Amino acid sequence: MDLDLKVRKEGDHAILTVGGEVDVYTAPKLREKLIQLVSDGSYNLVVDLENVDFLDSTGLGVLVGGLKRVRNHDGSLQLVCTQEKILKIFRITGLTKVFPIHGSIEDAMAGSAR
Amino acid sequence: MGPQVGEGPPSASVRLVVRPEPNLLSTVRLVVATAGRRAGLDDEMVEDLKVAVSEICATAIRDTGGAGGNGDKDAEACIEVDLFDDRGRFGVEIRDRCAPDERALRDPFGSADDRDFGLALVASLVDELDAADRPGGGFVTRFWLAPQGRQDGSGPTS
Numbered sequence: 262m263d264l265d266l267k268v269r270k271e272g273d274h275a276i277l278t279v280g281g282e283v284d285v286y287t288a289p290k291l292r293e294k295l296i297q298l299v300s301d302g303s304y305n306l307v308v309d310l311e312n313v314d315f316l317d318s319t320g321l322g323v324l325v326g327g328l329k330r331v332r333n334h335d336g337s338l339q340l341v342c343t344q345e346k347i348l349k350i351f352r353i354t355g356l357t358k359v360f361p362i363h364g365s366i367e368d369a370m371a372g373s374a375r
Numbered sequence: 376m377g378p379q380v381g382e383g384p385p386s387a388s389v390r391l392v393v394r395p396e397p398n399l400l401s402t403v404r405l406v407v408a409t410a411g412r413r414a415g416l417d418d419e420m421v422e423d424l425k426v427a428v429s430e431i432c433a434t435a436i437r438d439t440g441g442a443g444g445n446g447d448k449d450a451e452a453c454i455e456v457d458l459f460d461d462r463g464r465f466g467v468e469i470r471d472r473c474a475p476d477e478r479a480l481r482d483p484f485g486s487a488d489d490r491d492f493g494l495a496l497v498a499s500l501v502d503e504l505d506a507a508d509r510p511g512g513g514f515v516t517r518f519w520l521a522p523q524g525r526q527d528g529s530g531p532t533s
Contacts (some may be wrong), residue, residue, distance in 0.1 A: 277489035282404075285433040286397035315404065317429055346422040353499045354492070 263287065264364065265312070266294050274370050275303035280312035283320030295327035304336025307369040316347050321354060328360065337361075339369035376385060385440075387468075389456035390458040390498070395436045395454055395471070399509040403456065404429050410458045414465045415522040428456060428467060431516050434456040435471035464502075465520045 265280035275298050276313035283291060300304060306327065310316070328338045340362045342348055351357045363369040389410045393399045404425045411421045432480035435454050455470040498504045509515050 282401055283427060284397070284400050286400055315401075315425065315429070315435065317426060318496050322492070345417070349422075350426065350496070354496060363476060371399065 262327040263291045263325040264290050266291065268298065271370065273308055274305045274373065276307045276309060276366060278309040278312065283313060283328060284315060284317045285319045291359060292323045292326060295323065295330065299330045299334065304331050304334040305373050306331055306338045307366055308338060308340050309366060310342040310347055311344065311365060313347055316350055321350065337373040339370050339373050341366055387459045389458040391456040392453050395452055400432060403432055407456065407458060411465060414460055416465060418519060420513055420520050420522065424449050424528050427497045427518060428469065430497045431469045435473055438473040450467050452457055465522060466517065468517045469514060470509060470513065
Protein backbone atom coordinates (compact mmCIF):
# COMPACT_ATOMS: atom_id res chain seq x y z
CA MET A 262 0.00 0.00 0.00
CA ASP A 263 1.30 3.41 -0.92
CA LEU A 264 1.15 6.57 1.11
CA ASP A 265 -1.58 9.08 0.37
CA LEU A 266 -0.86 12.69 1.28
CA LYS A 267 -3.30 15.57 0.90
CA VAL A 268 -2.77 19.17 1.98
CA ARG A 269 -5.31 21.90 2.49
CA LYS A 270 -5.04 25.30 4.06
CA GLU A 271 -7.37 26.68 6.71
CA GLY A 272 -6.39 30.14 7.86
CA ASP A 273 -2.86 30.00 9.24
CA HIS A 274 -2.90 26.21 9.33
CA ALA A 275 -1.78 23.66 6.80
CA ILE A 276 -3.63 20.40 7.31
CA LEU A 277 -1.78 17.35 6.05
CA THR A 278 -3.98 14.27 5.79
CA VAL A 279 -1.96 11.05 5.76
CA GLY A 280 -3.41 7.78 4.54
CA GLY A 281 -1.93 4.30 4.18
CA GLU A 282 1.21 2.84 5.70
CA VAL A 283 4.17 4.83 6.98
CA ASP A 284 7.32 2.70 7.02
CA VAL A 285 10.91 2.71 5.74
CA TYR A 286 9.62 2.63 2.18
CA THR A 287 7.04 5.41 2.38
CA ALA A 288 8.40 7.67 5.14
CA PRO A 289 10.73 9.61 2.78
CA LYS A 290 7.62 10.81 0.91
CA LEU A 291 6.14 12.13 4.16
CA ARG A 292 9.46 13.74 5.08
CA GLU A 293 9.63 15.52 1.72
CA LYS A 294 6.09 16.82 2.12
CA LEU A 295 6.77 18.22 5.59
CA ILE A 296 9.98 19.87 4.38
CA GLN A 297 8.11 21.36 1.42
CA LEU A 298 5.36 22.77 3.64
CA VAL A 299 7.85 24.47 5.95
CA SER A 300 9.88 25.75 2.99
CA ASP A 301 6.68 27.26 1.61
CA GLY A 302 6.10 29.12 4.87
CA SER A 303 3.60 26.83 6.58
CA TYR A 304 4.72 26.76 10.20
CA ASN A 305 1.49 25.70 11.89
CA LEU A 306 0.88 22.15 10.80
CA VAL A 307 -1.91 19.73 11.64
CA VAL A 308 -1.07 16.15 10.64
CA ASP A 309 -4.17 13.98 10.45
CA LEU A 310 -3.27 10.32 11.07
CA GLU A 311 -6.83 8.99 11.16
CA ASN A 312 -6.40 7.10 7.88
CA VAL A 313 -2.97 5.67 8.71
CA ASP A 314 -3.02 1.87 8.81
CA PHE A 315 0.54 1.36 9.99
CA LEU A 316 3.23 3.54 11.56
CA ASP A 317 6.76 2.45 12.44
CA SER A 318 9.76 4.10 14.08
CA THR A 319 10.87 5.63 10.79
CA GLY A 320 7.55 7.43 10.55
CA LEU A 321 7.85 8.62 14.13
CA GLY A 322 11.32 9.96 13.31
CA VAL A 323 9.93 11.87 10.33
CA LEU A 324 7.22 13.46 12.49
CA VAL A 325 9.82 14.44 15.11
CA GLY A 326 11.88 15.97 12.32
CA GLY A 327 8.86 17.95 11.17
CA LEU A 328 8.24 19.17 14.71
CA LYS A 329 11.83 20.42 14.98
CA ARG A 330 11.49 22.28 11.68
CA VAL A 331 8.31 24.16 12.62
CA ARG A 332 9.66 24.96 16.08
CA ASN A 333 12.64 26.62 14.43
CA HIS A 334 10.07 29.09 13.08
CA ASP A 335 8.09 29.31 16.34
CA GLY A 336 5.43 27.15 14.76
CA SER A 337 3.59 24.04 15.89
CA LEU A 338 2.83 20.52 14.76
CA GLN A 339 -0.39 19.04 16.08
CA LEU A 340 -1.47 15.46 15.47
CA VAL A 341 -4.97 14.08 15.00
CA CYS A 342 -5.38 10.45 15.94
CA THR A 343 -7.97 8.33 17.73
CA GLN A 344 -6.80 4.90 16.56
CA GLU A 345 -5.64 2.87 19.52
CA LYS A 346 -3.05 0.89 17.53
CA ILE A 347 -1.33 4.10 16.42
CA LEU A 348 -1.69 5.85 19.79
CA LYS A 349 -0.03 2.84 21.41
CA ILE A 350 3.12 3.44 19.35
CA PHE A 351 3.25 7.05 20.53
CA ARG A 352 2.66 6.03 24.16
CA ILE A 353 5.31 3.30 24.19
CA THR A 354 7.93 5.61 22.75
CA GLY A 355 7.05 8.45 25.12
CA LEU A 356 6.11 10.72 22.23
CA THR A 357 2.71 11.54 23.70
CA LYS A 358 4.72 13.98 25.83
CA VAL A 359 6.26 15.53 22.74
CA PHE A 360 3.31 15.78 20.37
CA PRO A 361 -0.06 17.30 21.16
CA ILE A 362 -2.48 14.59 19.97
CA HIS A 363 -6.10 15.54 19.36
CA GLY A 364 -9.34 13.78 18.57
CA SER A 365 -10.32 16.04 15.69
CA ILE A 366 -8.86 18.56 13.27
CA GLU A 367 -10.92 21.30 14.91
CA ASP A 368 -9.43 20.50 18.33
CA ALA A 369 -5.94 20.43 16.82
CA MET A 370 -6.38 23.86 15.25
CA ALA A 371 -7.71 25.21 18.52
CA GLY A 372 -4.78 23.58 20.34
CA SER A 373 -2.18 25.33 18.24
CA ALA A 374 -3.86 28.66 18.87
CA ARG A 375 -3.39 28.31 22.62
CA MET B 376 11.06 -21.11 27.29
CA GLY B 377 11.75 -22.36 23.75
CA PRO B 378 15.15 -23.13 22.26
CA GLN B 379 17.75 -20.40 22.55
CA VAL B 380 18.60 -18.27 19.56
CA GLY B 381 21.17 -20.09 17.47
CA GLU B 382 19.95 -23.55 18.46
CA GLY B 383 17.62 -23.65 15.47
CA PRO B 384 13.91 -22.92 15.51
CA PRO B 385 11.12 -25.43 16.04
CA SER B 386 9.52 -26.52 12.81
CA ALA B 387 8.16 -23.40 11.13
CA SER B 388 4.51 -23.37 10.12
CA VAL B 389 5.14 -20.44 7.81
CA ARG B 390 8.45 -19.47 6.23
CA LEU B 391 8.79 -16.24 4.32
CA VAL B 392 11.89 -15.45 2.26
CA VAL B 393 12.14 -11.89 0.99
CA ARG B 394 14.73 -9.78 -0.69
CA PRO B 395 15.90 -6.90 1.53
CA GLU B 396 13.88 -4.27 -0.29
CA PRO B 397 11.77 -1.63 1.52
CA ASN B 398 8.82 -1.98 -0.85
CA LEU B 399 8.34 -5.59 0.29
CA LEU B 400 7.72 -4.70 3.93
CA SER B 401 3.97 -4.29 3.43
CA THR B 402 3.81 -7.81 1.97
CA VAL B 403 5.72 -9.17 4.96
CA ARG B 404 3.26 -7.49 7.33
CA LEU B 405 0.30 -8.91 5.40
CA VAL B 406 1.62 -12.46 5.62
CA VAL B 407 2.60 -12.37 9.30
CA ALA B 408 -0.74 -10.78 10.23
CA THR B 409 -2.64 -13.57 8.49
CA ALA B 410 -0.49 -16.22 10.17
CA GLY B 411 -0.92 -14.54 13.54
CA ARG B 412 -4.71 -14.44 13.26
CA ARG B 413 -4.81 -18.10 12.29
CA ALA B 414 -2.67 -18.89 15.34
CA GLY B 415 -5.22 -17.24 17.59
CA LEU B 416 -3.61 -13.87 18.28
CA ASP B 417 -6.12 -11.14 19.04
CA ASP B 418 -6.22 -7.91 17.04
CA GLU B 419 -3.89 -6.03 19.39
CA MET B 420 -1.29 -8.80 19.31
CA VAL B 421 -1.52 -9.00 15.53
CA GLU B 422 -0.71 -5.29 15.39
CA ASP B 423 2.22 -5.83 17.79
CA LEU B 424 3.40 -8.68 15.57
CA LYS B 425 3.25 -6.53 12.45
CA VAL B 426 5.20 -3.69 14.07
CA ALA B 427 7.83 -6.04 15.53
CA VAL B 428 8.50 -8.01 12.35
CA SER B 429 8.45 -4.89 10.21
CA GLU B 430 10.91 -3.05 12.47
CA ILE B 431 13.36 -5.96 12.56
CA CYS B 432 13.16 -6.46 8.79
CA ALA B 433 13.54 -2.70 8.25
CA THR B 434 16.69 -2.77 10.35
CA ALA B 435 18.11 -5.55 8.19
CA ILE B 436 17.10 -3.69 5.03
CA ARG B 437 18.80 -0.50 6.21
CA ASP B 438 21.92 -2.45 7.06
CA THR B 439 22.12 -4.12 3.68
CA GLY B 440 21.66 -0.83 1.88
CA GLY B 441 18.12 -1.58 0.78
CA ALA B 442 19.29 -2.62 -2.66
CA GLY B 443 17.97 -6.13 -2.43
CA GLY B 444 21.30 -7.82 -2.99
CA ASN B 445 22.92 -8.40 -6.34
CA GLY B 446 24.23 -11.11 -8.62
CA ASP B 447 25.12 -14.43 -7.05
CA LYS B 448 24.61 -13.00 -3.59
CA ASP B 449 20.87 -12.43 -4.14
CA ALA B 450 19.74 -15.62 -2.44
CA GLU B 451 21.96 -15.32 0.59
CA ALA B 452 21.09 -11.63 1.03
CA CYS B 453 17.42 -12.52 1.54
CA ILE B 454 15.73 -12.09 4.89
CA GLU B 455 14.08 -15.23 6.23
CA VAL B 456 11.08 -14.97 8.54
CA ASP B 457 9.94 -18.13 10.31
CA LEU B 458 6.65 -18.22 12.20
CA PHE B 459 6.04 -21.20 14.45
CA ASP B 460 3.78 -22.44 17.19
CA ASP B 461 5.79 -23.72 20.11
CA ARG B 462 3.92 -25.12 23.11
CA GLY B 463 1.05 -22.70 22.67
CA ARG B 464 3.17 -19.63 22.07
CA PHE B 465 3.59 -17.86 18.77
CA GLY B 466 7.25 -17.56 17.88
CA VAL B 467 9.04 -15.52 15.26
CA GLU B 468 12.60 -15.94 14.06
CA ILE B 469 14.13 -13.53 11.56
CA ARG B 470 17.47 -14.26 9.91
CA ASP B 471 19.45 -11.80 7.86
CA ARG B 472 22.88 -11.79 6.28
CA CYS B 473 24.10 -8.35 7.15
CA ALA B 474 27.67 -8.41 8.44
CA PRO B 475 28.27 -6.49 11.67
CA ASP B 476 30.73 -4.11 10.01
CA GLU B 477 28.11 -3.30 7.37
CA ARG B 478 25.67 -2.36 10.11
CA ALA B 479 28.00 0.40 11.17
CA LEU B 480 28.95 1.59 7.68
CA ARG B 481 25.80 1.48 5.59
CA ASP B 482 23.09 3.86 6.54
CA PRO B 483 20.97 5.12 3.64
CA PHE B 484 17.68 5.39 5.54
CA GLY B 485 18.50 6.42 9.04
CA SER B 486 21.02 6.81 11.80
CA ALA B 487 22.16 4.28 14.36
CA ASP B 488 19.86 6.07 16.79
CA ASP B 489 16.91 5.33 14.50
CA ARG B 490 17.77 1.63 14.57
CA ASP B 491 18.09 1.56 18.35
CA PHE B 492 14.77 3.40 18.60
CA GLY B 493 13.09 0.79 16.42
CA LEU B 494 14.46 -2.16 18.35
CA ALA B 495 13.54 -0.53 21.66
CA LEU B 496 10.00 -0.27 20.35
CA VAL B 497 10.02 -3.98 19.45
CA ALA B 498 11.35 -4.92 22.89
CA SER B 499 8.39 -3.23 24.53
CA LEU B 500 5.85 -5.04 22.34
CA VAL B 501 6.99 -8.67 22.51
CA ASP B 502 8.24 -11.30 24.93
CA GLU B 503 11.82 -12.51 25.21
CA LEU B 504 13.36 -10.55 22.36
CA ASP B 505 16.77 -12.02 21.71
CA ALA B 506 19.35 -11.68 18.98
CA ALA B 507 22.58 -13.46 18.16
CA ASP B 508 25.28 -13.38 15.51
CA ARG B 509 24.72 -15.81 12.70
CA PRO B 510 27.50 -18.14 11.57
CA GLY B 511 28.86 -16.72 8.33
CA GLY B 512 27.60 -13.21 9.09
CA GLY B 513 24.28 -11.63 9.87
CA PHE B 514 21.89 -11.83 12.75
CA VAL B 515 19.19 -14.11 14.10
CA THR B 516 16.45 -12.33 16.01
CA ARG B 517 13.74 -14.18 17.86
CA PHE B 518 10.75 -13.22 19.96
CA TRP B 519 7.50 -14.68 21.26
CA LEU B 520 3.89 -13.68 21.61
CA ALA B 521 1.55 -15.63 23.84
CA PRO B 522 -2.13 -15.73 22.89
CA GLN B 523 -4.26 -15.21 25.98
CA GLY B 524 -5.19 -18.47 27.65
CA ARG B 525 -2.60 -20.43 25.72
CA GLN B 526 0.59 -19.66 27.66
CA ASP B 527 2.83 -22.73 28.03
CA GLY B 528 0.22 -24.77 26.21
CA SER B 529 -1.74 -25.27 29.40
CA GLY B 530 -4.93 -23.71 28.08
CA PRO B 531 -7.42 -21.83 30.22
CA THR B 532 -7.20 -22.44 33.95
CA SER B 533 -10.15 -22.66 36.25
